[in-house]
Structure formats: C-alpha cells, structure tokens
Amino acid sequence: MWKLWAKLRARSGKIDDDLSEEIQSHLDLIASDRIAGGMNPDDARAAARREFGNATGVHERARDAWRFTSLDAALNDVRYALRAMRRAPAFSLAVLLTLGLGIGATTAIFSVVYAVLLRPLPYPSAERLVWLGEATPKAQGISVTWINFEHWRRENHSFEEMAGFQGGSGTMTGRGHAQQLHGMAVTSAFFRLTGWQPQAGRLFLESDDAPNAAPVVIVSHEFWRQTLGGGPNAIGASLVINGRACQIVGVLRSGQSYSSGATDFYMPLGPEAGRTTKRASHGSIRVLALLKPGVTLAAAKADLDGILERLASADPGPEDDHKAYAEFLADRRTGDVRLTLYMLMGAVLLVLLIACANSGSLLAVRNSLRAREIAIRAAIGAGRRRIARQLLTENLVMAALGGGLGVLLAYFCLRVIQHAGPRSIPRLAEAAIDVPVLIFAVLVTCASGLLAALAPLMGAGRLDLSRALKEGAPGSGSGRKRGKVRNALVVAEIATTLVLTFGAALLVRSLIAATRADPGFEPANLLALELNLPRSRYQSPESIWRFYGQLLEDVRNEPGITSAGAVYCPPLAGSCGDWWYSIADLPAPARTDVPLALTNIAGPSYLKTIQARMLAGRGFAESDRKGAPLVAIVNEELARRWWLAPQMAIGHHLKLGGPYQEGETMEIVGVVSNLSQAGLDQPAAPEVFFPFAQRAQSGMVVMVRTAGNASAFVPALRRHVSSLDPNIAIQSLRVFEERLGASLARRRFSTMLFGAFAALGIVLAAVGIYGVLNAWVSARQKEIAIRLAVGARGARILGWAGFHALRLALAGMALGATCAWAASRWLNSLVFGVSARDPAIFAAACGGILLLASAAAAGPLWKAMRVDAVRNLHEG
Amino acid sequence: MSTVDKPPAPLEFIQGTLDVLVLSSLQLGPNHAYGISLHLQQQSGNEFLVDNGSLYPALQRLLQREWVAAQWKTSPNGRRARYYRLTPAGRKQVVAATSKWLRFVEAMGRVLAAES
Numbered sequence: 001m002w003k004l005w006a007k008l009r010a011r012s013g014k015i016d017d018d019l020s021e022e023i024q025s026h027l028d029l030i031a032s033d034r035i036a037g038g039m040n041p042d043d044a045r046a047a048a049r050r051e052f053g054n055a056t057g058v059h060e061r062a063r064d065a066w067r068f069t070s071l072d073a074a075l076n077d078v079r080y081a082l083r084a085m086r087r088a089p090a091f092s093l094a095v096l097l098t099l100g101l102g103i104g105a106t107t108a109i110f111s112v113v114y115a116v117l118l119r120p121l122p123y124p125s126a127e128r129l130v131w132l133g134e135a136t137p138k139a140q141g142i143s144v145t146w147i148n149f150e151h152w153r154r155e156n157h158s159f160e161e162m163a164g165f166q167g168g169s170g171t172m173t174g175r176g177h178a179q180q181l182h183g184m185a186v187t188s189a190f191f192r193l194t195g196w197q198p199q200a201g202r203l204f205l206e207s208d209d210a211p212n213a214a215p216v217v218i219v220s221h222e223f224w225r226q227t228l229g230g231g232p233n234a235i236g237a238s239l240v241i242n243g244r245a246c247q248i249v250g251v252l253r254s255g256q257s258y259s260s261g262a263t264d265f266y267m268p269l270g271p272e273a274g275r276t277t278k279r280a281s282h283g284s285i286r287v288l289a290l291l292k293p294g295v296t297l298a299a300a301k302a303d304l305d306g307i308l309e310r311l312a313s314a315d316p317g318p319e320d321d322h323k324a325y326a327e328f329l330a331d332r333r334t335g336d337v338r339l340t341l342y343m344l345m346g347a348v349l350l351v352l353l354i355a356c357a358n359s360g361s362l363l364a365v366r367n368s369l370r371a372r373e374i375a376i377r378a379a380i381g382a383g384r385r386r387i388a389r390q391l392l393t394e395n396l397v398m399a400a401l402g403g404g405l406g407v408l409l410a411y412f413c414l415r416v417i418q419h420a421g422p423r424s425i426p427r428l429a430e431a432a433i434d435v436p437v438l439i440f441a442v443l444v445t446c447a448s449g450l451l452a453a454l455a456p457l458m459g460a461g462r463l464d465l466s467r468a469l470k471e472g473a474p475g476s477g478s479g480r481k482r483g484k485v486r487n488a489l490v491v492a493e494i495a496t497t498l499v500l501t502f503g504a505a506l507l508v509r510s511l512i513a514a515t516r517a518d519p520g521f522e523p524a525n526l527l528a529l530e531l532n533l534p535r536s537r538y539q540s541p542e543s544i545w546r547f548y549g550q551l552l553e554d555v556r557n558e559p560g561i562t563s564a565g566a567v568y569c570p571p572l573a574g575s576c577g578d579w580w581y582s583i584a585d586l587p588a589p590a591r592t593d594v595p596l597a598l599t600n601i602a603g604p605s606y607l608k609t610i611q612a613r614m615l616a617g618r619g620f621a622e623s624d625r626k627g628a629p630l631v632a633i634v635n636e637e638l639a640r641r642w643w644l645a646p647q648m649a650i651g652h653h654l655k656l657g658g659p660y661q662e663g664e665t666m667e668i669v670g671v672v673s674n675l676s677q678a679g680l681d682q683p684a685a686p687e688v689f690f691p692f693a694q695r696a697q698s699g700m701v702v703m704v705r706t707a708g709n710a711s712a713f714v715p716a717l718r719r720h721v722s723s724l725d726p727n728i729a730i731q732s733l734r735v736f737e738e739r740l741g742a743s744l745a746r747r748r749f750s751t752m753l754f755g756a757f758a759a760l761g762i763v764l765a766a767v768g769i770y771g772v773l774n775a776w777v778s779a780r781q782k783e784i785a786i787r788l789a790v791g792a793r794g795a796r797i798l799g800w801a802g803f804h805a806l807r808l809a810l811a812g813m814a815l816g817a818t819c820a821w822a823a824s825r826w827l828n829s830l831v832f833g834v835s836a837r838d839p840a841i842f843a844a845a846c847g848g849i850l851l852l853a854s855a856a857a858a859g860p861l862w863k864a865m866r867v868d869a870v871r872n873l874h875e876g
Numbered sequence: 877m878s879t880v881d882k883p884p885a886p887l888e889f890i891q892g893t894l895d896v897l898v899l900s901s902l903q904l905g906p907n908h909a910y911g912i913s914l915h916l917q918q919q920s921g922n923e924f925l926v927d928n929g930s931l932y933p934a935l936q937r938l939l940q941r942e943w944v945a946a947q948w949k950t951s952p953n954g955r956r957a958r959y960y961r962l963t964p965a966g967r968k969q970v971v972a973a974t975s976k977w978l979r980f981v982e983a984m985g986r987v988l989a990a991e992s
Contacts, residue, residue, distance in 0.1 A: 015936075026909055030910060054929065058929050
C-alpha cells in the first residue's frame with residue numbers, strides 16, 4: 001500500500017518537475033532568440049515571459065491533463081472522504097464500529113473454519129486420503145479385521161496404497177517408574193501415506209510387517225527428547241513396552257502426529273495382528289488408504305464391497321453381510337464439528353448482514369442530510385457518475401477502515417476463542433489471522449462496503465436536483481424512494497435479528513436442558529482411577545481379579561472413602577464397544593434387524609458406588625462369579641425397547657450376538673436407570689452390564705466415593721496402587737465432576753459464541769431502528785407541526801408515528817419468523833431436550849424482538865410527540 | 877476611425893485540431909514545445925497563434941495516449957530542451973487523423989462554396 005502510494009507520489013512529482021523544467025527551457029529558448037535578434041538579456045527574459053503567457057496557469061492546466069484519469073482521482077476522492085469523515089466524527093465512529101464489529105466477528109470465525117475445516121491436512125495428497133472401516137446394517141465404520149484388510153490391500157484396484165493402524169497404549173518399564181505411553185500399531189505403508197521422514201534411523205520396512213519380524217519400535221521426536229534424553233545413541237537401544245523389549249529403529253521429526261493427542265511410539269501392526277486366523281475376529285484396526293487419481297469414493301467402496309462378497313462365498317462366516325465403509329480423512333476428522341462451525345459461520349454472517357444494513361441506513365440518513373451539498377456539487381457541474389463515484393469511495397474508505405478495525409478485533413476474538421474453546425475441536429490451536437484469512441477479510445470488507453453503499457446510492461441516483469436546492473431544510477432530500485430503501489433495511493434487520501435470537505434461545509435452552517439432564521448417577525465426591533494392568537504379568541483372569549479385589553479392599557479401608565467399585569466403561573467415556581443381542585424367549589428379529597447394545601463390565605459395588613438407581617431386580621452380587629449362572633443387568637432404555645415396564649425384563653434371557661451368531665445367553669437380573677455414556681446432551685442407548693467376575697478385563701476404572709472433597713484423596717489412591725504393584729502406571733485419576741462439565745464443553749462453547757453474536761445483532765439492530773425512525777421523525781417535523789396546528793392531539797401523532805414503527809416491526813418479524821422456521825430444520829441436530837420448533841421459545845424470541853423494537857422506537861416517538869408546532873411553523 | 881485595415885485576428889483552434897497539428901509537425905522529426913509552436917505558426921502563415929495554455933495540455937494528452945514520447949536533449953545551440961517524437965502508434969494516428977481532417981475540410985469547403 002505504501003509502495004503504491006509512494007510510486008504515485010513519485011510519478012506525480014516527476015510530471016511536475018519535468019513541466020517546470022520544460023517551461024523554463026521554453027522561456028530560455030525564446031529569450032535566446034530575442035537576444036540573437038539584438039535585445040539585451042534582461043529585456044529578452046521579460047519579453048519571453050510575456051510571450052509565453054501565464055506560466056503557472058500553463059503548468060497547472062498541463063498537469064491537470066493527467067488528473068481524473070487514473071488512481072490520482074481515486075486518491076483525491078479518498079482524501080475528500082477522509083475529510084468528510086472528520087467533519088462528522090460521531091457518525092463516522094458509529095459506522096466504523098458497526099462495520100468493524102461485523103467484519104471482526106466474521107473474520108475470527110472464518111479463521112477457525114479455515115483452520116479446522118478448509119485447510120488441507122498436513123499429508124501429501126491429503127485430498128485423496130481415505131479412512132476405511134467395515135459397515136454393518138446397524139453400525140458404520142467399525143473396525144476392519146486383519147484378514148479382510150489383507151485381502152483389500154492385495155486385491156483392490158482403487159487405491160495406490162493402504163495402511164492398517166490401530167491406537168493403543170503400553171506400559172513402559174525398565175526406565176525408572178512405570179510409565180503409561182500412547183502408541184500406535186501401524187503397517188509400513190502408514191509412513192508413506194503420512195509422508196513422514198525419520199529424524200534419525202529408519203521407518204518400518206515391508207519386512208517389519210511379517211508375522212515373525214523382530215520386535216522394533218519407532219519413537220516420536222517429543223518422546224525421544226523428553227523421556228529418552230534426546231541423545232544420539234537412542235537408535236539401537238531397547239524399550240520395554242508391555243513387558244516386551246523392542247529395539248528402537250527410528251526417531252520421527254518434531255510435530256509429526258496422526259491424532260490430536262501425542263503419540264509416543266509406533267510399533268509394526270503385522271506381527272501381532274497377523275497371528276489371527278479367523279476372518280471375523282475384530283481388533284480395533286482401521287485403514288488409511290490413498291485413492292488413485294480420478295477414482296471416486298463410491299467406486300472405491302464398491303471395489304472393496306466386491307472383495308468382501310467374494311470372501312463371503314469363499315470363506316463364509318458370521319459377518320458375510322459386512323460392507324466397506326469409506327470416508328475422506330478430512331471429513332472424518334471434522335465430522336461432528338462441521339455442523340457446529342457452519343452454524344456459527346451462518347450466525348456471524350447474519351451479524352455481518354445486520355452491520356451492513358445498519359451502516360447502509362446510517363449512510364443513507366447522512367446522505368439525505370447532505371442532499372444540499374450534493375445538489376450544489378451537481379449544479380456546479382459534477383456528473384451523476386462523478387457523484388456516485390465519490391459516494392462509493394466514501395463508503396469503501398469507511399469499509400476499509402472498518403475492515404482494519406475488524407482484523408484487529410478478529411485477532412483478539414480468535415485469542416479468546418482459542419482460550420475458551422474445547423480441546424475436542426481438532427486443529428483449533430492452529431487457527432491464525434494468516435494470508436488466506438486476510439484475503440477473506442479484504443473480500444468481506446469490499447462486499448460490506450458495496451452492500452452498505454447500495455442503499456445511499458439508490459437514493460443519490462434519484463436525487464431531484466432542483467427540489468433539493470429549493471427545499472431549504474437539511475433532510476429535505478428524504479424523498480419517498482429513499483424512505484422506502486431505509487424501511488426495507490429496518491425490516492431486514494429485524495428479520496435477521498429474530499432469526500439470530502431464536503437460534504440463540506434454542507441453544508441456551510438446550511444447554512440448560514443438558515446441564516440439568518439426569519446423568520443417572522450422583523457425580524459429586526466421586527473419583528475415577530483408570531488402570532491398565534500389563535498383560536505380561538496379569539495374563540490369567542484370576543490374577544486380574546486378585547489385583548482389583550485387593551485394591552478395592554485397600555481403598556475401602558482408607559478412612560473417608562465410603563465405597564469403591566470397578567467398571568470397564570464409566571459414564572461419559574463414550575462407547576467402549578457394542579455388540580448384537582437378542583432376547584432369547586421373544587420372537588427373533590429379522591437377520592438385518594438384529595439390535596445393538598453398548599456392552600459394559602461392572603464389579604458388584606459399581607452401581608452402588610455411583611449411586612445409580614436400580615429400577616428392578618438386583619445389582620451384581622459376590623455370588624455372580626465364574627462358574628455360577630451367567631447374569632446381566634440392562635439399562636432402562638434396553639428394557640423399554642422390549643417390555644412395557646422395567647420389572648418385566650427380570651428373568652428373561654439375553655442372547656449375545658443375536659439369534660444368528662454364536663454367543664452366551666445370560667439371565668437379566670436387574671434393570672438400572674440410564675447412565676450417560678456418550679455425554680449429557682446425547683440420547684441414551686441400550687446398554688448391557690456383565691459382572692466383572694464372569695468376564696475379566698485388565699483395563700478397568702475404579703470409581704471411588706469419598707465422604708468429603710474428592711481431590712483430597714488423590715495421593716492416597718496413588719499410594720495404594722504403587723504399594724500393590726509399583727510397575728503399574730496410572731492412566732488417569734481425576735475428580736469425576738470435572739469430566740461431567742467437560743462433556744458439555746463444546747455445547748457451552750458454541751452456545752456462548754452464538755449468544756454473543758445474537759447480542760451483538762440485537763445491539764446493532766436497536767441502533768439501526770433508532771437511527772432510521774429518528775430520521776423519519778426529523779424529516780416530518782414540519783408535517784407534525786401542521787397536523788398539530790390543525791388540531792391533532794399528541795396521542796394522534798403518537799398513533800400515526802407508532803403505526804409506522806409497528807408496521808416495520810411486524811413486517812420484519814413476519815419475514816424473520818418465516819426464515820427462522822425454515823432454518824430450524826438445520827438446527828435440529830444441535831438442539832437437545834427441546835424441539836427445534838419449540839413454540840414457547842419461538843414466541844419468546846418474537847416477544848423479545850417486539851420489545852427491542854419498542855425500546856428503540858421509544859426515543860423517536862417521544863420526539864414526535866414533543867414537536868413544538870409554533871416554533872416549527874415560524875421557522876419555516 | 878482608422879483607414880488602415882486591421883490585421884485579421886489569429887484563428888482559434890477548433891476542438892481536437894491542435895492534437896493532430898502537433899502530431900503532424902512531429903512527422904518532420906523530434907521537436908520541443910517552443911519549436912512546435914513556431915512551426916505551426918510559420919506553416920499556417922501566422923494564421924494560428926499557438927497558446928501555450930493549450931499546447932502544453934495537448935502534449936500531456938498525447939504523452940498519456942503514448943502517441944508521442946518525450947526525452948531531454950541538448951538543442952543545436954547548446955540549450956537543454958524536452959524533445960517530443962512520434963511513437964509507432966502516433967504515426968498511425970497521424971495518418972488516420974490527417975485523412976479524416978482533409979475529408980472534413982473538403983466537405984466543409986464544398987458546402988460553404990455552394991452557399992456563397
């Protein structure tokens with residue numbers, strides 16, 4: 001910008017210099033001719049000046065030949081616009097702030113949308129990377145079995161490369177305290193797909209995928225530096241993970257991570273997974289694949305489906321109806337955030353629209369006050385296009401300054417958003433006001449400038465010159481046409497604000513509903529201690545039961561701890577696995593209709609400890625052990641799917657795997673209230689609990705109920721674990737209430753932002769309505785005075801002006817209600833506990849807007865009532 | 877009352893003619909503003925008196941349209957002056973404009989001759 005300015009200045013300076021010099025040389029040439037003709041030098045110079053004419057005038061006229069042809073003219077307009085802004089500081093500040101807030105909020109949200117949704121993932125050919133899983137009629141994207149993966153990899157024609165991977169964790173021993181690490185098991189192709197390079201050593205080779213390959217491990221740069229000391233001799237050293245010594249063959253470069261959390265180590269997937277012999281044995285393998293150029297996702301999926309069909313006939317099994325599930329990795333990463341972000345983007349664009357309408361109407365009002373100035377300019381020869389260009393430049397200058405302010409605001413907004421935003425939004429921390437975002441800001445600024453300019457321009461174009469000059473008063477230019485434009489802007493503002501308010505009210509109501517939702521247990525004074533016993537030393541179920549039994553006993557003996565119980569998947573932990581089931585003594589469902597239930601494992605005192613309500617039957621007892629009849633507890637949701645009342649479920653038998661697959665049958669001995677597994681704002685899913693003593697699991701969460709402040713017992717719990725076995729790493733240990741709050745973090749975040757946008761919209765709209773009505777009354781002072789003079793009472797005037805305001809408000813609300821009604825369809829998946837078309841909320845939003853319009857109209861209406869008839873008519 | 881005939885007042889340029897005359901004068905070779913005005917005055921038999929207030933803006937217009945280019949040079953008598961010369965586009969323009977003006981003059985002459 002400065003360069004351009006400097007260049008222009010330099011060019012215009014050169015023209016001036018050249019002209020001065022040229023005129024001087026011209027004078028010299030004439031003078032030298034005169035001297036040659038016999039004149040003395042002084043007379044000759046005087047004669048030359050006379051003959052040449054007015055040198056300054058010539059200079060100016062020659063320079064003017066350049067003016068109004070190029071950017072010079074625009075710069076002139078800009079200078080004029082800045083002067084005009086300085087003349088009306090309050091007005092300019094109002095427009096600047098309005099535009100700045102609108103553009104700032106929009107830019108901030110866009111920077112988040114760009115970083116999270118639009119920016120390509122940091123892998124080569126990221127746009128062709130596909131995430132693969134298996135699909136059943138009931139579940140999408142479940143894990144791929146190793147054998148299916150191997151067939152896909154070898155037989156497909158759609159992918160350039162395919163890598164299997166699974167997340168996991170491992171306990172590292174042999175280096176001081178036992179430490180819980182996050183790891184991934186991957187096939188060698190994984191690193192080719194991610195494009196990662198080692199900082200030292202090597203990545204996995206095809207030979208590492210073989211079932212009998214030597215145990216090797218690759219560590220992350222961060223793990224190498226922080227835990228291994230960052231020394232150069234890490235390569236070749238051994239790392240004991242889950243009791244197995246692995247040789248470190250490579251160190252990745254810094255910042256290379258597949259998931260949002262840190263991954264400490266990578267192991268080859270092949271050696272362990274390759275031992276499976278059954279096609280249907282699922283681990284938690286997912287597949288990353290690179291689509292060949294030009295192949296569509298649907299075609300690739302059909303290709304994989306074909307392979308599965310061939311396998312189903314060649315090697316029939318229980319999962320012959322499984323299909324492939326394919327999704328672009330970029331979509332996979334952002335799936336559930338996308339809707340939230342698009343909703344916020346929509347909301348912020350509405351705010352921007354209000355800001356534009358507002359500045360537009362402000363500018364229109366001011367232009368009508370400037371009608372005389374414009375008329376004079378037209379009278380002294382400025383063409384209509386010239387005037388339009390000047391007004392447009394003024395708006396664009398205003399928008400540019402507003403945009404600058406907006407970018408500044410966006411920077412601070414983004415910092416707040418990043419600080420307050422939930423960590424579950426991927427790549428939120430990467431959002432920045434960078435070049436693409438700045439380009440967006442410039443585009444938005446230009447668009448808002450043009451949009452805001454539209455209204456006043458429509459007025460200026462129709463300016464009636466002679467009338468504007470004849471009518472004396474400022475504000476005389478507010479002809480009917482212009483009034484219509486302004487009224488339309490007010491209607492649009494009210495409509496947009498109604499949509500925003502309605503959306504915000506729905507979200508706030510949902511948040512309240514989610515916060516108040518019954519989690520099914522008592523979260524206060526509860527600690528969750530997550531453990532994972534190393535498989536090397538806890539192989540037999542007996543050893544696992546013995547460890548947890550002893551730990552629970554020790555913990556219960558700690559003074560101040562009232563109860564403790566173990567569970568596999570505590571509330572809010574999300575899905576820890578689901579499986580098909582059926583009720584053995586009820587009619588079997590069709591093959592494609594077998595229902596799914598979440599599966600969970602609980603010790604005898606778990607439900608008591610979290611104070612879940614038993615609706616029927618009993619909880620697990622010590623007698624429900626190995627060798628005793630198999631039993632299960634189901635949740636209310638499952639029971640109500642089959643029976644009218646929870647009590648009726650007791651005594652029935654639940655068959656795992658459904659009627660068409662192998663699986664154990666167990667007696668339902670209890671029904672428990674629904675526990676929020678996925679989150680407080682998620683609907684309950686059917687769930688089955690198995691007794692821990694009939695189903696050993698090395699990774700369990702010990703829930704501990706304390707008498708007082710739960711966090712005070714954290715050290716005691718750590719001590720009990722390490723005194724029992726110092727080689728066990730604690731995966732996590734935290735106060736459960738925090739987890740409960742965190743599960744609503746995203747909803748709270750989006751509600752907060754949407755609410756802020758709605759509030760901003762309301763303030764802007766109020767200012768806009770006030771401004772336009774005020775101008776309307778100002779322009780009609782004389783009319784009101786005449787009405788008063790011929791006998792109208794104040795009430796009559798109020799009614800007349802009030803009717804005008806009410807008409808605008810009602811038109812805006814009708815339009816807004818229609819839009820809100822239509823938009824509520826999109827909000828459906830984001831609301832909780834209420835309908836997206838909740839009539840009470842809808843009515844409340846309408847009432848609120850009516851209140852807002854009344855408040856904004858009160859000032860101007862008061863002014864209309866107090867018009868002094870005598871003074872006004874005298875002045876006229 | 878004077879019996880001596882008043883010398884006729886110099887002709888004023890019709891809108892647009894000065895540009896063409898300047899261009900055509902440059903066909904003879906590069907020249908500076910003073911030279912151009914002298915040339916036009918002499919060639920027209922002193923009928924045209926070139927006003928610098930018109931000549932200079934005309935030269936700037938021609939520069940903008942890139943029909944002429946300007947360069948500082950030293951004149952034969954040792955004075956520095958800004959010399960204008962025709963560009964290739966300017967050369968084309970002279971030909972087009974000259975034929976247009978000749979047609980205009982001829983047509984005008986015919987009409988006026990028929991009336992007198």
